[in-house]
Amino acid sequence: MPSSLVECVPNVSEGQRREVVEEIAAAASQPGCLLIDLSLDADHNRSVITLVGEPRSLARGVLELVSRAVERIDLRTHRGAHPRMGAVDVVPFVPLRGVSMADCVELSREVGQAIAERFAIPVYLYEESATCEERRNLATIREGEFEEFSQKIRDPRWLPDFGGPVLHPSAGAVAVGAREFLIAFNVNLATSDLRVAKKVAAAVRFSSGGLRYVKALGFPLEKRGIVQVSMNLTNFKKTPILRVFELVKREAERCGVSIAGSEIVGMIPREALYPAAAAALQLEELASQSILEERIEEALHEGR
Amino acid sequence: MPSSLVECVPNVSEGQRREVVEEIAAAASQPGCLLIDLSLDADHNRSVITLVGEPRSLARGVLELVSRAVERIDLRTHRGAHPRMGAVDVVPFVPLRGVSMADCVELSREVGQAIAERFAIPVYLYEESATCEERRNLATIREGEFEEFSQKIRDPRWLPDFGGPVLHPSAGAVAVGAREFLIAFNVNLATSDLRVAKKVAAAVRFSSGGLRYVKALGFPLEKRGIVQVSMNLTNFKKTPILRVFELVKREAERCGVSIAGSEIVGMIPREALYPAAAAALQLEELASQSILEERIEEALHEGR
Numbered sequence: 001m002p003s004s005l006v007e008c009v010p011n012v013s014e015g016q017r018r019e020v021v022e023e024i025a026a027a028a029s030q031p032g033c034l035l036i037d038l039s040l041d042a043d044h045n046r047s048v049i050t051l052v053g054e055p056r057s058l059a060r061g062v063l064e065l066v067s068r069a070v071e072r073i074d075l076r077t078h079r080g081a082h083p084r085m086g087a088v089d090v091v092p093f094v095p096l097r098g099v100s101m102a103d104c105v106e107l108s109r110e111v112g113q114a115i116a117e118r119f120a121i122p123v124y125l126y127e128e129s130a131t132c133e134e135r136r137n138l139a140t141i142r143e144g145e146f147e148e149f150s151q152k153i154r155d156p157r158w159l160p161d162f163g164g165p166v167l168h169p170s171a172g173a174v175a176v177g178a179r180e181f182l183i184a185f186n187v188n189l190a191t192s193d194l195r196v197a198k199k200v201a202a203a204v205r206f207s208s209g210g211l212r213y214v215k216a217l218g219f220p221l222e223k224r225g226i227v228q229v230s231m232n233l234t235n236f237k238k239t240p241i242l243r244v245f246e247l248v249k250r251e252a253e254r255c256g257v258s259i260a261g262s263e264i265v266g267m268i269p270r271e272a273l274y275p276a277a278a279a280a281l282q283l284e285e286l287a288s289q290s291i292l293e294e295r296i297e298e299a300l301h302e303g304r
Numbered sequence: 305m306p307s308s309l310v311e312c313v314p315n316v317s318e319g320q321r322r323e324v325v326e327e328i329a330a331a332a333s334q335p336g337c338l339l340i341d342l343s344l345d346a347d348h349n350r351s352v353i354t355l356v357g358e359p360r361s362l363a364r365g366v367l368e369l370v371s372r373a374v375e376r377i378d379l380r381t382h383r384g385a386h387p388r389m390g391a392v393d394v395v396p397f398v399p400l401r402g403v404s405m406a407d408c409v410e411l412s413r414e415v416g417q418a419i420a421e422r423f424a425i426p427v428y429l430y431e432e433s434a435t436c437e438e439r440r441n442l443a444t445i446r447e448g449e450f451e452e453f454s455q456k457i458r459d460p461r462w463l464p465d466f467g468g469p470v471l472h473p474s475a476g477a478v479a480v481g482a483r484e485f486l487i488a489f490n491v492n493l494a495t496s497d498l499r500v501a502k503k504v505a506a507a508v509r510f511s512s513g514g515l516r517y518v519k520a521l522g523f524p525l526e527k528r529g530i531v532q533v534s535m536n537l538t539n540f541k542k543t544p545i546l547r548v549f550e551l552v553k554r555e556a557e558r559c560g561v562s563i564a565g566s567e568i569v570g571m572i573p574r575e576a577l578y579p580a581a582a583a584a585l586q587l588e589e590l591a592s593q594s595i596l597e598e599r600i601e602e603a604l605h606e607g608r
Contacts, residue, residue, distance in 0.1 A: 005600075034603045052600050096596070181596075187586075245585050261588040267596040270574075273581040280584030281549050284565040292400070292485075292573040296309075296356050299338045
């Protein structure tokens with residue numbers, strides 16, 4: 001595995017024509033830039049493409065992906081349930097190994113500038129890369145969506161970070177930024193009462209007084225006849241997954257409801273699983289040299 | 305990382321002269337056979353050497369290690385608290401990746417035969433490699449130790465599996481076998497009452513009615529003024545570590561005592577940590593494709 005590793009998760013505004021999404025994703029795939037996941041959502045008419053690679057190769061791959069998406073997606077005819085402002089809607093970079101958040105911010109700025117210059121698409125920097133507090137939140141940037149963005153982009157408060165204040169006619173605008181790894185974590189409750197899921201979600205999420213790095217909503221799972229607390233953990237290092245689970249469990253118990261089970265949607269890093277195991281076992285310490293495979297990789301490295 | 309990986313953990317009867325132990329361990333170290341841990345115990349006058357490698361390279365490394373140990377250790381002058389019958393006392397092979405237990409049994413037989421032929425050391429096959437039930441347990445084989453083994457080896461019931469029924473004059477005999485990975489797991493109890501540790505140990509260990517793959521003893525931790533349940537988990541796949549921890553916790557609670565903390569001595573495989581995390585989070589499933597780094601390694605492999 002390369003020593004510097006970054007994840008990039010472009011979201012593109014096409015989730016119905018699989019061949020188009022696969023073509024766009026394949027454009028990114030090249031030596032040093034691996035396509036590790038591709039997830040289409042037909043209702044949202046949107047896809048999530050997960051790439052992993054060394055910073056330089058990843059940047060090249062992302063630019064190829066944008067190039068193909070601009071050719072193949074026209075927002076003027078795009079309809080879907082999910083809000084969007086661009087053919088490539090959002091491009092987050094996530095530090096995985098051997099790179100800092102500051103490195104990813106720098107990478108997002110380089111890629112953002114290149115997108116503006118090569119494709120004449122206006123670029124907004126968001127999350128850790130944001131140039132002011134107001135632009136940190138993607139939802140705030142995207143407000144008005146593609147249809148109203150020709151107006152919004154001329155507002156002096158909303159001049160793009162890169163590129164002129166002119167929307168790309170078919171590809172719109174794009175948000176590029178750096179953020180922590182996001183874990184999508186759902187906990188299913190052994191009840192059909194949606195109010196319990198909504199109450200538990202409200203208790204654990206940041207926006208209503210809960211844990212700092214948790215977003216949560218209550219949903220029904222129609223087929224199973226139960227309900228779900230659906231969460232995004234936006235910083236598992238500071239708000240660890242086991243703490244979130246245990247709080248959900250306690251809040252559900254308070255309503256007399258037990259946990260039916262839970263699931264990870266997409267991927268979870270080892271660095272989130274190890275602490276969960278260590279906390280469950282009350283380990284006083286879990287050094288990486290104590291984990292067999294980590295120690296072997298270290299020894300292989302020393303031996304080189 | 306190589307696709308076939310075996311661990312070998314030779315125990316040698318020298319734990320005081322560090323330079324001797326390091327020389328013996330270094331003899332094993334060669335391309336494809338990595339030395340990943342070295343642990344000396346002066347009171348026991350015994351050392352545990354942890355090697356990892358592809359089966360063929362590992363076998364070569366182990367034979368070099370035995371060769372050096374025979375030169376440097378003389379059991380006729382050896383004293384230590386731990387029972388032993390050989391200069392190299394025991395050589396267990398453990399399947400880690402891409403090899404089965406049957407492969408490790410076969411490997412242990414090959415290495416055992418080579419030890420008998422090259423060094424004229426009688427070899428007993430134990431654990432999964434044992435040729436009869438009576439030889440499965442190392443303690444039973446080792447009974448009488450080096451001092452009484454010249455007698456025992458002539459008993460028709462105790463003829464060696466490889467080599468003539470003659471003890472090596474200075475290096476004694478050796479047990480070679482295959483077994484599952486062993487996790488040394490200690491749980492500290494928030495009490496100074498040794499009876500509680502002994503009671504909990506008796507409740508959880510196999511020999512007195514507890515969990516199948518658990519050995520346990522109660523010890524005082526003099527410096528910290530608390531007590532410890534010290535365990536060997538001999539098959540973490542069948543008796544998972546979180547289940548052991550939770551049973552210890554319940555049994556301690558029954559005596560009004562809570563857990564102060566726990567520790568892994570040596571190493572623990574990922575394959576033991578992932579299920580502990582999954583169980584603690586009540587995950588309905590934890591596929592390896594859901595673990596980011598496993599998925600990346602898979603994608604790197606596909607890309608080759």
